[in-house]
Amino acid sequence: MKRIIIKYVIAMLAILPLVSCSLTGSYSDDDNNSKSESIGDKKSEATDISKNKQDPNEITIWGYQQGWENYKADFEKAHPGIKLKFVPVDLDLSGNITSKLLDQMAEGAAPDIINIQFNWLMGQYNYIDGLADLYQPPFNAKSIIDKIPKNQSCWTTTTDGKKLLAIPLVPRARVTYFREDIMKKYGFPSDPVELGEYIQKPDNWLKIARELKKHNIWIMQWAVDPLDIYINNTGFYDNKMNFIRNTNRIAEMLYTIRMINAEELASYVGIWEPKGQKTIKDGRMAMVYMGDYGESNLEAWAPETSGKWRATRLPFGAYNPDGWNALAISKSSKHKELAWELVKKIYEDDRKLYTDILNEKSNFLGGQKAQKLYADLRSKIPEYYFTPFEKKMKDLWDTEVLNYSGYTYREKDDFKAVKDIENKFSDVFGNDLSILSKYLGVKNRFKG
């Protein structure tokens, strides 16, 4: 039974690749925008809650995982007269759903529990007064949050750390899945640890890309992959309002991207598309970078490759998450205590699950003890924070990087490019960042 649940949960988590996909490739795409809106429209009953008056005896959970449905019976039995209502919500790739949620909060009619599906969306709640502070009674969640590593909980507190806005579930670490057989065949390290070590240097990684390209095999989908691998999902500014994407390593990544562009080392096919998945099936994709849920995606897309894949750490010394869930309780909830009871239960079960599967071997990965690797990588993810305009920043970032890597700034020094990007950010967001700096009481580096 236990195994069935685990499998089920893991399978549910498989929906998250969509996130990775959209954020890495076509985030600012108009199609995506319209797509997300259409999702919203499609599920109008779920997203337009404000129009349906809430049943006073109902606890509404917005955005959920199917496995949670199992809690319903037990909970309602334990609390006669109280009903749990899980409302499925589309992945809020554009933030539109969040915007609607904010409308409801402003009206005081938000759902009781909100499942935050993207970590960057947390920035939307970070600087408003919409979610309950779980540090306060009746939640008193300090004892819980103290047990969770800081790098996992940092994004669920307000940036100043004063309020706890959500309880994070265990995040997924981003890992490198590679074809062991291909690496072996072309003379590269095939042992996960050795390869992991080998690809820390961008040159080695490029070396693999160049060698495999000769055989029409790819290790990246897009030219900007190195930056995506290196820094994605960890925000732009730290909690002191320092720009974190201005390091030498970023400059190095920019250089790498230029090389990739120049040498056309990317496949230029996304794996979330059938075309891309075919390259996996065909054995023309030797490396993919996904959250640790990725092995189930790979198995689904190319079951015949089972046993040929292995998992290792990300290249370039990068550690970042790819897959997040956090449960928040709205400030206007009338059932805060019951909601909290449920949140706690889900949280506890989630933690327990990961402890239980820690030593399991993955057949798909040729018997590799991948959970141990995931847990290790998870522990190395740095702390990160989000602003309310994370999506806009991502758009600007992508534009700037594209501009640089492609065409406009070809003659430019990588380090200067990094500086220019930072300045561009200050120009665009300086006023807002200034307000936030004042609020946080940190040094204001921006023109207010």
Added chain:
Amino acid sequence: MGIFNKLSNLHKSLIFMGALTFLALLGKILCVNLIFDIKLTLSSAFLLIILKIFGFKRAIIAAIIVNALEFYFFDRGVLPIMGLLEILTVGVFYKFKQKNLILLDTLYWILACIALAGYYMFLSPTNMGIEALSSFFIYLIVGIFNSMLADVFSTYVPYERIYFVDGVFRRPPTLIQFMVHLSIASILGPFMIYLAVSSWNFERNIENDAKAKSHDAAQYIINQTKTWTRENIRDLKLKSVLQLGYLAEITQNDARNTNFKISLADANSKFKDNNKVEHYVNNNYIMGEKLDRVNLSNSNEFYLWLPEKTYINFGESRWNNAAYFLESDFYGFEIILSLPIEFYRNEIFNNYMMQAKILMLFTFLVGVFIFVINKVVLKFVSKLLQVSTGLPEKLRNHQDQSVLWPGSNVFELNELAVNFIAMSEDLRGLISEYKTMYDKLERKTLLLVESEQKLHELAYYDVLTGLPNRFYFTDYLKNLLDEIMKRNNIDSSSAAVMLIDLDRFKQVNDTLGHLAGDLLLKAVSERLNNVLLKYPRNKRFIARIGGDEFVIILNDLNNIEIMQIAQSIISDLKSPVDLEGQEAYIGASVGISAFPDDADNMVDIVKNADLAMYASKGSGGNNFKFYSSIKNLGIPNKMKLEHGLHKALENNEFLLYYQPKINAKTGLVTGAEALIRWKHPEDGMIMPDQFISLAEESGLIIPIGEWVLRRACQQVREWKKNGHSIDQISVNCSILQFQQVDMVDLVNKVLSETGITPSNLELEITESMIMKDSDRVVGQLLRIRNLGVNVAIDDFGKGYSSLSALRGLPVTSLKIDKSFVNNIPEDKHNVAVIEAIIKLAHNIGLDVVAEGVETIENVNALKALDCDEFQGYFFERPLSQDMFIEFFKEKHKWLELV
């Protein structure tokens, strides 16, 4: 008031103190609140009054009550603590140095403010601004003003009239005190009023300004946000930090609004409850703090906000966070604009400082004024006071030095000094005069003291020998006996009186002269002193009480010692005395009487010693006798009488009785014969036949005779004065009188003393007197007769004088002896003799008086024989003067004779 007067001082003091404590509390309640929690209160003035009147303990009790109540109910800040400390500190020092309350209080406030300022500096070294200084300055001013009020009250208000504090002496205020009070009051009083009024005005101005600014700012914000989208409004509702930030930016875009802080409140959390308001503020401004809301105007939208009063909070004033608030509708919210009062802080405190500067200028000017007045007037008055204090004493002690009077350039003061100089000069003259008189008086007093001393010596001492005299002796003996009696343990030898009479002194005196007699007495007194020298001074006393009589009082000596002394005296006085080359031999008779064995009183003890001395003399002299040894032998009557006669005249023991004489023809009382009687204190009335001869023997007849003559004449004068016509008084004389004194002189003297006519007096002499010393007596009688005094021959017929011998004698009448009269007419011989005498007498012009007429037969016979006057028991026996007058009134006419 009546009831109040009946209360005891304790009750009055409690009521008085209670009232002052209540006033102090009232002062706290009704204080003037300036901005920034600065208070103008008169409270401590009342506490200081309690301190001045009732002392430290009661003041501290009152201060604790008042400040504790203030702390508990009104102000949990620094002021009640400062107030309590003020009374505590000032009280402690005032106990030791009860001089200057104002100075002590000023020092306290200066130190307290320095301490507070130090503490503020410690807390926030950079923030210590003009405001702290000016608030301290105001505390200092209020402190000084209050202490001045207390001083003024206790100096000028006669509180002791309703409440008498024992031992409180109200010293009138000094000029400088008055000046100080006046100056402080005239500076600080108006200043405090001005401070209160101006700061009230100032607050209103600030308030109006803040209100206008807030409204402008609110309007500006509303105008600027007209373009906001639905999302903007939503984010505002969600208190989006960004949205509020945008709002703040809008506000701050206008330079006028940069001092504002913008907050938003939900419409439903609009300030319903003044005390607790959810308060949303952008940035890091106060959120959800408890508010102490102060409404300033009728408008509910604009008010002054103060953080709630907290417990003692040195250093941080709640005014640091005070702000003016304006609430305004804003897209379904309340937008709250707060303008921190800090914005006006400098302005306010600059205002205070300006006032402080003005005050300081005034203080300086008044200080200069006081200095000048002090220099010009007060110093002068003080010097004048100093110089004129005890002026008479100074003038007296330094006659020749002139007093240094202060001078002044002020006309009136100078005139005053001149007047003082003139007055002191006058005074000096008076004192000089007085001093001369005083010196004179002092000299005279000295002389008086000296003469008093001399007088005392004369009164108490014998001039010749230097020994105590009779007066001193009597005094001494009396005191000694009193003392012994008081001692109550009288033994047989308590005291003894030793009387010493010199033998043969008269002979020495007669033969060698008075000078030798005096030398002898001096020598005797020296020898007596020598004998007694070995006895303690308190046990012996020696005195000379008469010509050759000495007395010694011995105290607390036994009989053997007394005997030894007596023997030593006798043997010493036996030795010859060298009187300037001639040796004289005397002796001493000593009589000793002991107290209380021989007598229990002073008179008797002396008398008994006298008797013992006589006994000693009677046994041949040169020996001594104890009274105890002679009293049982029986003291001879004659000796006793003779002894008594000595004292009788002194003790006024003699009396005169009067026997009437009746005219035979008219039956009228024509006169009386004065007859002496001795009323002896122990033996009663003694007749003259018992003592006259003794008196003649002892020579006492002379003074006795003189006394009789004088007394008889005095009596006649009295009778006449009282209207009784008694023509003649007859007085018997002794031959010794004619022999030893000049009777003519005496009679003359007595007549002139008494003023009676000589014919009223008749002297009676006996035949024997004429026979014995015929020439001497007759010579005197002639001169007496020439004076007009009558002379009668008493007891005529008894002697042997012949009738013819009567011729030529200055005699006016004969008194026939009673031995011829008492048996006529039976005895014919006597009848014949009487008849012959009468005839003869009539022949030579003499009257005849018959004595001893006892019967009617005697009367008839004598009448038949032509006798002129009768005297005898038939008519009346001799009578005392009272009885004589009675008799005279009743029987002044003997009718049987007519």
